[in-house]
Amino acid sequence: GVVEGFRADFASRRYRHEEIVGGEVGTRFGNDTDEVNLMVRHKPAGRLTGTVGGWALNRQFSAVGEEALSPPVRERGAAAFFYEELTWPHVTFQFGARVNHASFDPEDELPSRSFTDTSGSLGLLFRPRAAEDRFTLAVSLARAARNPALEELYFFGPHPGNFAFEIGNAKLGSEKALGFDVSARWRSRRISGEISFFRNAIADYIFRNPLTEEEFDARFGHAGDEEDEEEEGHGGEFGFIEFVAADSVLQGIEGHADIEIGRGLGMEVGIDYVRGELSAANQPLPRIPPFRLRAGLNYQRNAFQAGGEVVAVSRQKRVFGAETPTAGYGNLRLFGAYSFGTANVVNTVTARLDNATNELYRNHLSLVKDVVPEMGRNFKLLYSVRF
CATH class of the missing domain: 2.40.170.20 (TonB-dependent receptor, beta-barrel domain)
Known part of the structure; x- marks a missing residue:
């Protein structure tokens, strides 16, 4: 065929x-x-x-x-x-x-x-x-x-x-x-x-x-x-x-x-x-993203991973009509993960910390940026199974 x-x-x-x-x-x-x-x-x-x-x-x-x-x-x-x-x-x-x-x-x-x-x-x-x-x-x-x-x-x-x-x-x-x-x-x-x-x-x-x-x-x-x-x-x-x-x-x-x-x-x-x-x-x-720079480090040893990323976003002053300009900001994200096997499945536990510095900022792409800033420091603990 x-x-x-x-x-x-x-x-x-x-x-x-x-x-x-x-x-x-x-x-x-x-x-x-x-x-x-x-x-x-x-x-x-x-x-x-x-x-x-x-x-x-x-x-x-x-x-x-x-x-x-x-x-x-x-x-x-x-x-x-x-x-x-x-x-x-x-x-x-x-x-x-x-x-x-x-x-x-x-x-x-x-x-x-x-x-x-x-x-x-x-x-x-x-x-x-x-x-x-x-x-x-x-x-x-x-x-x-x-x-x-x-x-x-x-x-x-x-x-x-x-x-x-x-x-x-x-x-x-x-x-x-x-x-x-x-x-x-x-x-x-x-x-x-x-x-x-x-x-x-x-x-x-x-x-x-x-x-x-x-x-x-x-x-x-x-x-x-x-x-x-x-x-x-x-x-x-x-x-x-x-x-x-x-x-x-x-x-x-x-x-x-x-x-x-x-x-x-x-x-x-x-x-x-x-x-x-x-x-x-x-x-x-309207809602055109400003210049963005990302830099991150990642470490892996066997089943363990850890790392972080810094995102630097410039201000956006090229706006449409009465659209609100937004200021520049920096955002730090951290994570760690560990995987282990049981029977025929792979288990992964992941910890994430977003906006680690609790930066107050507004995303220029957000439809509600004039009213609500982005989320502050946010911690997540995730467990996933692959089979």
């Missing part, structure tokens, strides 16, 4: 969530999802190796209560894809494609929507003969698409979990991106690493755009009098945001390196930086 191997995954999730307002349950959310994924690896055909596959999704979303964000919506999705490689001693050519279909069917007068999108990519890996497989230059070009999410299409109402009155847009289309990236990878006896540059031009990029109360009233009617606002938890309490789309550009750099110091001790360092702008207005996109 032509099949060398396959992998099939099935997941069924039943999620319930209650949002408490004034000590009482304001809204109950339900999110039931069934998902299946199949990947089949075919036997090599000369220099050609690869995988074909499919994916399917069935989701039922509901929100019941005074602050229901949308009517019940059924979402279905299906996709087919392939990924192939042609390999020579010093060059590898990669190519792949995916066709994705998604449909959304709300139960009230809101319109049903369906999307069929195609994505594809081409890549080239070059390993110079003189480098003796210690250096690789990788270049790729991709055309990708993403259909709007259920929340971006149909939400309309106060969302206490995000401290916002969220306004979807059932007329949104799919995002379509043309992306390019180039990376250099190297490895030696003690050091390996990679540094990459990427640029994505995205048509109809979907993002959260804030509205003033006056803009909301002009377009959707008055938000309510003061008594209604206190009872329903919007207007004066929450800001208004709508999901909109505009052509945008995202570009940045990423890098990391692993260093073997010796006797079980290793070091890892990394950087990442992203710059996002609206193409027409030359204005920063």
Whole structure:
């Protein structure tokens, strides 16, 4: 046969969530999802190796209560894809494609929507003969698409979990991106690493755009009098945001390196930086992460591991409109783990201490950064079993 191997995954999730307002349950959310994924690896055909596959999704979303964000919506999705490689001693050519279909069917007068999108990519890996497989230059070009999410299409109402009155847009289309990236990878006896540059031009990029109360009233009617606002938890309490789309550009750099110091001790360092702008207005996109530097040490001896990582994040002052800038911060994480075997299973006990210095900071990507800082010192003790 032509099949060398396959992998099939099935997941069924039943999620319930209650949002408490004034000590009482304001809204109950339900999110039931069934998902299946199949990947089949075919036997090599000369220099050609690869995988074909499919994916399917069935989701039922509901929100019941005074602050229901949308009517019940059924979402279905299906996709087919392939990924192939042609390999020579010093060059590898990669190519792949995916066709994705998604449909959304709300139960009230809101319109049903369906999307069929195609994505594809081409890549080239070059390993110079003189480098003796210690250096690789990788270049790729991709055309990708993403259909709007259920929340971006149909939400309309106060969302206490995000401290916002969220306004979807059932007329949104799919995002379509043309992306390019180039990376250099190297490895030696003690050091390996990679540094990459990427640029994505995205048509109809979907993002959260804030509205003033006056803009909301002009377009959707008055938000309510003061008594209604206190009872329903919007207007004066929450800001208004709508999901909109505009052509945008995202570009940045990423890098990391692993260093073997010796006797079980290793070091890892990394950087990442992203710059996002609206193409027409030359204005920063909202919630773009600031420059980040990571450095960590890891020690392993037999079944014992211990280590720590410092994350330094710069301030973010390139903000969208009235978005709040965030200050820079540092974060220290520590961990230790020990594994032992019993019968035919592996037992692992892990202790983690996040934000060890109890730093007060706000994550620029957080939807609630204006109201709530990130978690303080946090200790976790975990036990896992593998069999």
